[in-house]
Amino acid sequence: MTPAAFDPASEPIIALRGASKSYGAVRALRDGTLELRAGEVRGLIGENGAGKSTLVKVLGGVVRRDDGEMLANGESVDFHSPHDARDAGIAVIYQEPTLFPDLSIAENVVMGYHPRGALGRIDRRTMHRQVHGLLDRLGVPLDSDRPVRGLSIADQQIVEIAKALSFDARVLIMDEPTAALSGPEVERLFAVVRALQEQGAAILFISHRLDEIQAICGTVTVMRDGAVVHDAPIGDMTPDDMVRRMVGRELGALFPKQDARIGEPVLKVHRLTREGVFVDVSFEVRAGEIVALAGLVGAGRSEVARAIFGIDRADAGHVEISGTRLPAGRPLAAMRAGIAFVPEDRRLQGLVMDLSIARNATLTRMRALTRLGLIRAGAENRLARDWAERLRLRYHRLEDPVGFLSGGNQQKVVLAKWLATEPKLLILDEPTRGIDVGTKAEVHRLMSELAGRGLAVLMISSELPEVLGMADRVLVMREGLLTGELSREEADEERVIRAATGVGAAA
Amino acid sequence: MTAVAVEGARARRLTEWVLRVRELGIVAALALLITVTAILEPRFIEANSLRNLALNASIFAILAVGQTLVIITRNVDLSVGSILGLSAFLAGDLLSGNQDMALPLVFLLGIGLGAACGLLNGVLVTWGQVPALVVTLGTLYAFRGLAFLWTDGRQVNAETLPDSFLNIGSDSIAGIPILVLIALVIVVLVGQWLRDYRPGRELYAIGSNPEGARLAGVRSDRRVLVAFILAGALAGLGGVLFTARFGTVDATAGTGYELTVIAAAVVGGVAIFGGTGTVYGAALGALLLGTITSSLIVLRVEAFWQQAAIGALLLVAIALDKLVAVRIEAALRRRRSARRAD
Numbered sequence: 001m002t003p004a005a006f007d008p009a010s011e012p013i014i015a016l017r018g019a020s021k022s023y024g025a026v027r028a029l030r031d032g033t034l035e036l037r038a039g040e041v042r043g044l045i046g047e048n049g050a051g052k053s054t055l056v057k058v059l060g061g062v063v064r065r066d067d068g069e070m071l072a073n074g075e076s077v078d079f080h081s082p083h084d085a086r087d088a089g090i091a092v093i094y095q096e097p098t099l100f101p102d103l104s105i106a107e108n109v110v111m112g113y114h115p116r117g118a119l120g121r122i123d124r125r126t127m128h129r130q131v132h133g134l135l136d137r138l139g140v141p142l143d144s145d146r147p148v149r150g151l152s153i154a155d156q157q158i159v160e161i162a163k164a165l166s167f168d169a170r171v172l173i174m175d176e177p178t179a180a181l182s183g184p185e186v187e188r189l190f191a192v193v194r195a196l197q198e199q200g201a202a203i204l205f206i207s208h209r210l211d212e213i214q215a216i217c218g219t220v221t222v223m224r225d226g227a228v229v230h231d232a233p234i235g236d237m238t239p240d241d242m243v244r245r246m247v248g249r250e251l252g253a254l255f256p257k258q259d260a261r262i263g264e265p266v267l268k269v270h271r272l273t274r275e276g277v278f279v280d281v282s283f284e285v286r287a288g289e290i291v292a293l294a295g296l297v298g299a300g301r302s303e304v305a306r307a308i309f310g311i312d313r314a315d316a317g318h319v320e321i322s323g324t325r326l327p328a329g330r331p332l333a334a335m336r337a338g339i340a341f342v343p344e345d346r347r348l349q350g351l352v353m354d355l356s357i358a359r360n361a362t363l364t365r366m367r368a369l370t371r372l373g374l375i376r377a378g379a380e381n382r383l384a385r386d387w388a389e390r391l392r393l394r395y396h397r398l399e400d401p402v403g404f405l406s407g408g409n410q411q412k413v414v415l416a417k418w419l420a421t422e423p424k425l426l427i428l429d430e431p432t433r434g435i436d437v438g439t440k441a442e443v444h445r446l447m448s449e450l451a452g453r454g455l456a457v458l459m460i461s462s463e464l465p466e467v468l469g470m471a472d473r474v475l476v477m478r479e480g481l482l483t484g485e486l487s488r489e490e491a492d493e494e495r496v497i498r499a500a501t502g503v504g505a506a507a
Numbered sequence: 508m509t510a511v512a513v514e515g516a517r518a519r520r521l522t523e524w525v526l527r528v529r530e531l532g533i534v535a536a537l538a539l540l541i542t543v544t545a546i547l548e549p550r551f552i553e554a555n556s557l558r559n560l561a562l563n564a565s566i567f568a569i570l571a572v573g574q575t576l577v578i579i580t581r582n583v584d585l586s587v588g589s590i591l592g593l594s595a596f597l598a599g600d601l602l603s604g605n606q607d608m609a610l611p612l613v614f615l616l617g618i619g620l621g622a623a624c625g626l627l628n629g630v631l632v633t634w635g636q637v638p639a640l641v642v643t644l645g646t647l648y649a650f651r652g653l654a655f656l657w658t659d660g661r662q663v664n665a666e667t668l669p670d671s672f673l674n675i676g677s678d679s680i681a682g683i684p685i686l687v688l689i690a691l692v693i694v695v696l697v698g699q700w701l702r703d704y705r706p707g708r709e710l711y712a713i714g715s716n717p718e719g720a721r722l723a724g725v726r727s728d729r730r731v732l733v734a735f736i737l738a739g740a741l742a743g744l745g746g747v748l749f750t751a752r753f754g755t756v757d758a759t760a761g762t763g764y765e766l767t768v769i770a771a772a773v774v775g776g777v778a779i780f781g782g783t784g785t786v787y788g789a790a791l792g793a794l795l796l797g798t799i800t801s802s803l804i805v806l807r808v809e810a811f812w813q814q815a816a817i818g819a820l821l822l823v824a825i826a827l828d829k830l831v832a833v834r835i836e837a838a839l840r841r842r843r844s845a846r847r848a849d
Contacts, residue, residue, distance in 0.1 A: 062722060083724040098722040100715035102782035103708075111712050112725045114705050121703040150835075163723070 006039030006218070011074050013038055013202045014059065014090065014171050019068030020226075021054050028054040031227035032068065036171055036202035041193060043213040043234070044206045046223035047246055047464065052206055053095060055223070056175050059204075060092040061085030083112075091169035093160050093177050101149040106131040108148050109163045134162040139188040154181055161189060165196075172196060173204045178212060190216050208296050210239045210501055222246055240494065243501075247464060247493040258448050262472070263287030264322075266456035267339075267425050269308060272317035277303045278480040281317070285425065290447060290457040292471035294464070295500045299477040301460045302344055305427050308458075309341040310334045322424065335364075340418035342411075344429035344460075350414040353403035357395055358384035360402045361416040387416035392442060408432075411443060419450070426450065429460045444470060464493050476500050529776040532827070533791040537798060544802035551805050558684060562676075562752065564797035565690040566591075569745045570764060571771040571789040572697050573738035578772055579701075580731050581714040581781030582632060582639035587742040588764035589650035590624045594746025596654060598672075599663030599756040606669045613672070614747050621743015622736050624650060629735030633728040647765065651758075658758040665754025676752030686748060693741065694790045701786060710734060714781025770817065771796050774824045796820070 012035040019032035029051045036042060046052050057063045058070075061079030070077050072088055079085045085092070099108050106124075107114075109131045117123035131144040140158045142151075148159060161177060172193075178186045193203055193216060207213055213220060213234070220237055222230040222245040230245045237245075267285040272278070278300035285291045293301045307314045313329035320326065321337040334341075343350050351360050361384045362369060369379050384398050391412040395405060402413055411431065418426065431447070432440045447470060451457050461467050467474055474491045476484035476499035484499030545552045570587050577584045594617040601613055624646065631642040665673060678685050701707035712720045713727050720727050750756050769779075775792025777784025796817060803813045 060722075081724070081726070082722050083726060086724040092722075094722060098716065098719035100712045100719060100782070102715040102778075103711055107708060107712075111720070111723050112705065112709060114708060116705070120705075122705065122708065 006037055008037065010037050012036055012071070013073060014088075015071040016055070016059065016065075017069040017071070019055070019058055019065040019070065021058060021063055021065050027226055029058065029065070029226050032058060032065070033228045034059075034204075034221055036204060038170075038200045038202055039197055040219060041197055041203040041205055041217050043217035043220040044204055044223065045208075045210070045213060045220060045242060045246055047462070050223040050246070051226040052223055053175060054226075056092060056094070056173055056204075056206070059085065059090060059171075059173055060094070061090075062094075086167070089168070089170035090173065091164040091167065091171070092173045093164045093175060095175045097156060097160075098163075099148045099156055099159060102147060104145050104147055105135075105142055105151075105159055105162075106144040108159055109134065109144075109166050111163075113167060130166070131162065134165055137165070137192055138162060138185075140185065154185065157181060158185070161192075165192065169196075169201060171202045171204070173206075175206045176208065177205075178207055178209065186212070208501060210242055213242070214239070243494055243497045247497065258452050260288040260448075260452045260454075260472075262289050263454060266322055267308070267458065268320040268323075269304075270318050270320065272304065272307055272314050272319065274303060274307055274312060275315045276480075277312075278307075278477070281477075281482050283475055283482065283485070285456045285458050287424075287454045287456050288451050289472045290451050290459060290470055291473045291475060292467040293458065293460045293475050293477060294462075294467045294496050295477035297462060299500065300480040301477050302429050304477070305341065305429055305458065305460055308334070309339055309427060311341075335421065338422075338424035339427065340421055340423035340425070341427045342414050342418055342429065342431060344433070350417075351402050351410060354401050356399045357388075357393075357402050357405065357413060358398040361387055361413050362420060364417050365420045383420065384416070387420060391416055391446060408440065408443065412446075415443075415446065423455070425456045425458065427458045427460075430462065431459060432461075432463070432466060464496060467491075467496065468493065478502055529828075529831075530785070530788050530791060533775060533788065533795055537791070537795050540795070540798055540802055544805060548805050551802065556801075556805075560798055560801050561687045561794075562684050563801065564794040565684070565686040566745045566748055566752070567764070567768060567771060567793040567797060568690045568790040569693055569741050569748070570768040571775070571793045572693055572786045573741035574768045574772050575775075575777050575784060575786045575789040576697070576701075576710065576734040577639070577738045578769075578777050578779060579710045579714045579781055579784060580734050581717060582731060582734070583643065583769065583779075584625075584628060584639065584735065584738045585643040585765045585769075586624065586628060586646040586650055587738060587745075587768055588761040589647050589654065590621050590739055590742035591746040591749060591761035591764055592654045592758065593624065593650055593657075594618075594620050594743040595749040595756045595760040596658055596663065596746075596758065598747040598750040599668065602669060602672055602750075603663050603667035610672060610675075614744070617747035618740045618743045621746065622740040624743070625736040625739020626732070628739065629732035632735065633731050651762070654758040654760075660758075662755065662757040663750070668750070668754060672751055673754055676748065676750075676754075686752060689744075689748065690790070693744075694786055697737075698786045706730060706733065711782055715783075767796060768793070770821050774820060776824075776828065778828070 015035040016032050019029060020027065021029040032051065032055045034055065044052055054063065058065045061082045061084050064080070077088065079088070100111065106128050110127055114122040115126040115130065117126070128144050135142050135144065135158070138158055138161060140155070142155060142158065148156065151159065157177065164172060177189060181189065193205070197203060205213070205217055217234050219231070219233050220242065221228055222242065224246060263286055265284040265286050269281060269283050272281045281304055283291070293304070295301050303312065306312045308319050310326065310329050310331040310333065318325055318328065321339065324337065326337055327333050358380055362380050365383060366375070369375055369383065381398060388395065388398065393412050394409050402410060405413065428447070432443050447457060447459070459470065468491055471491070472488050474486045474496060475482060476486070476496055478500055483502070484495070486495055541552065550556060570591065574584060574587060597620055598613050598617050601608055601616065628643055628646055631637050632639045635642070675685050680688060701710065709720065709725045709730050712723065712725055713730055717727065746761065749760060771793035772784065772789040773779060773792070774795060775784065775788030775790070777789050799816055799820065800813055803816060
């Protein structure tokens with residue numbers, strides 16, 4: 001398990017200094033500073049949204065940095081495309097699937113760099129031999145001639161890895177390569193990584209599983225809020241240190257959860273299971289209570305919410321609202337029973353961007369607003385204005401398309417739309433993602449107010465401060481299982497992260 | 508390892524079977540169509556009649572090859588009919604003005620004009636980031652309008668064209684019409700390029716997963732641009748051949764060809780969402796569509812039914828493709844769970 005010796009004083013193969021990248025108003029990367037030397041395996045850790053993937057994309061030539069410097073072997077470089085990065089010997093395994101479903105596994109691996117024979121023709125025999133060799137090294141018996149369509153997520157991941165290994169990379173960057181792999185497959189990948197390391201490659205390894213970081217990495221870089229905040233040999237850091245560095249933020253007064261009288265259970269989830277996604281999830285949410293569902297991306301939180309609301313059908317278990325059992329897989333029945341669901345992606349699932357603010361806000365009450373099948377504009381505007389005021393919506397005219405509003409105000413319109421149905425249970429999936437700090441506080445104030453009036457709230461959030469600040473109770477999920485339940489008093493960042501990553505026993 | 512080998516062989520057989528059956532299906536449909544028509548009207552299989560069949564299909568096949576290149580990248584080129592019109596009139600106009608003009612030069616100019624039109628399409632699609640459907644719908648009208656402006660109501664007639672040129676449209680070498688030979692050469696050249704060369708394979712990658720192709724380091728914009736230029740150039744070549752074959756050209760030459768050509772590609776197994784299909788299939792599709800039209804004419808079926816028959820063929824082809832795709836996917840998934848269970 002000891003990392004092979006490498007010279008920490010050697011010239012870095014690739015170095016990034018003070019790189020930044022903004023998407024519109026969001027600064028995804030503020031200070032990306034990283035050095036990768038021959039023969040080192042470096043772990044990169046950080047919370048969701050800490051800027052890891054953006055840093056990877058800068059190194060891979062997918063996005064161009066706004067500022068800062070990139071050096072390859074000490075010389076300043078600038079990648080204009082993934083092609084440039086590849087020519088510089090950088091191989092990247094991205095989180096997003098990048099495979100071609102219609103083409104064979106072999107072609108997926110060598111795309112753009114097919115081995116060529118006479119007259120520049122593709123040498124298929126050599127191609128299949130090479131890819132076969134790669135798959136053998138990874139210990140996965142896949143037929144290189146079959147199309148990628150229909151492969152399991154794990155096998156697709158193997159193909160992605162084979163793709164990155166297919167050329168003589170001097171730098172290998174892996175953005176959560178193990179997320180979909182089983183134990184033996186992870187072991188094989190590690191063996192390959194160690195072999196590459198001995199050959200003098202530099203490896204950047206991103207994972208949420210701290211035990212993997214400890215098993216494979218020699219040094220660790222920690223990112224937080226778009227900046228690299230710590231950099232140390234693995235021996236100098238315990239998992240607890242890593243967690244602390246990843247979080248390391250003061251909880252301000254941003255989260256004004258008022259004490260509310262907790263009443264009767266509104267939602268009861270009984271042993272809900274969806275094959276391959278989550279297993280045996282049971283919990284309840286009471287009137288006036290805000291329950292947070294915490295965990296890493298991909299832990300199955302959103303999927304549980306979708307199953308409660310009936311968008312996805314659960315394979316086993318059931319959901320009760322105020323003692324009445326809901327039929328499975330029927331969102332309309334869930335709505336009638338009093339569930340409101342604010343999805344994660346409001347642009348795609350929550351709003352009709354080209355329709356007016358008023359129309360969007362009243363969409364769920366359409367039936368009550370029509371007479372003889374025609375919408376009464378007056379009633380529509382009255383209802384919309386009423387909600388706009390209660391939510392302190394900032395808008396120019398109610399007739400404007402909802403796409404004109406800022407992210408935070410769009411979120412308020414989604415809330416208005418659902419609150420107009422007078423629900424008993426409000427499910428919020430990442431309610432403040434991509435919202436500026438000021439509006440964020442308003443959304444939090446609103447949630448607290450609603451709970452104070454006896455609404456039961458189930459909130460999914462990947463932002464720990466939000467979870468700890470708002471929730472009366474925190475449920476933690478890991479890999480489809482409910483792994484922790486913490487009261488407001490018990491819950492702190494370390495405990496939540498431990499339950500979410502499975503490091504150590506939950507205290 | 509033996510289990511893997513066995514599984515590999517099975518998978519290979521499956522994919523090969525699917526690829527072959529797709530084109531064999533068209534061949535079978537062709538054979539059936541010709542047999543039935545021949546029984547009802549024996550003159551249909553006389554040498555002259557079959558020769559005409561092949562001649563008519565040739566120009567469509569050349570255009571279908573270009574269209575296939577574009578469709579594989581998840582784009583479409585609706586302007587090929589208009590490009591053909593422009594280049595057809597260019598060839599006619601040049602030769603009726605100067606009978607002694609070198610024919611290779613005429614071909615070069617026609618192909619060049621088409622390539623320039625394709626370049627415009629490609630630039631708007633890649634750099635302009637406008638969907639190909641919209642860009643080429645616009646240039647369909649723009650190029651046609653240009654043809655009307657340029658011809659100014661004139662028409663080129665066969666009498667004003669040199670015989671050496673018109674012979675290209677009607678002569679044969681070793682019993683095979685020159686036009687058919689040209690089409691065959693193009694189909695085979697482009698077919699091999701798509702199958703055995705990196706840029707060709709990259710077109711499939713782009714159509715199969717555009718973002719993935721970019722991440723894999725494929726220079727997508729450049730490749731898509733090349734596909735549009737080639738489609739334009741082939742339409743330009745088709746225009747010169749159109750003039751050589753028919754002799755009479757005005758501003759409306761090639762009107763509506765784009766839809767026939769896209770239909771030919773789709774019938775030939777080129778998926779409209781990109782990523783799959785071959786030019787062989789597309790060329791066979793063009794031949795099948797041409798044969799249907801001819802056989803319905805020979806059988807004196809009304810024009811309306813001719814259109815309906817082509818429409819029906821298109822729907823049947825798409826339905827069959829969908830069915831086969833669903834079957835294959837199910838088969839692949841079954842195999843996967845079998846492996847996982849080991």
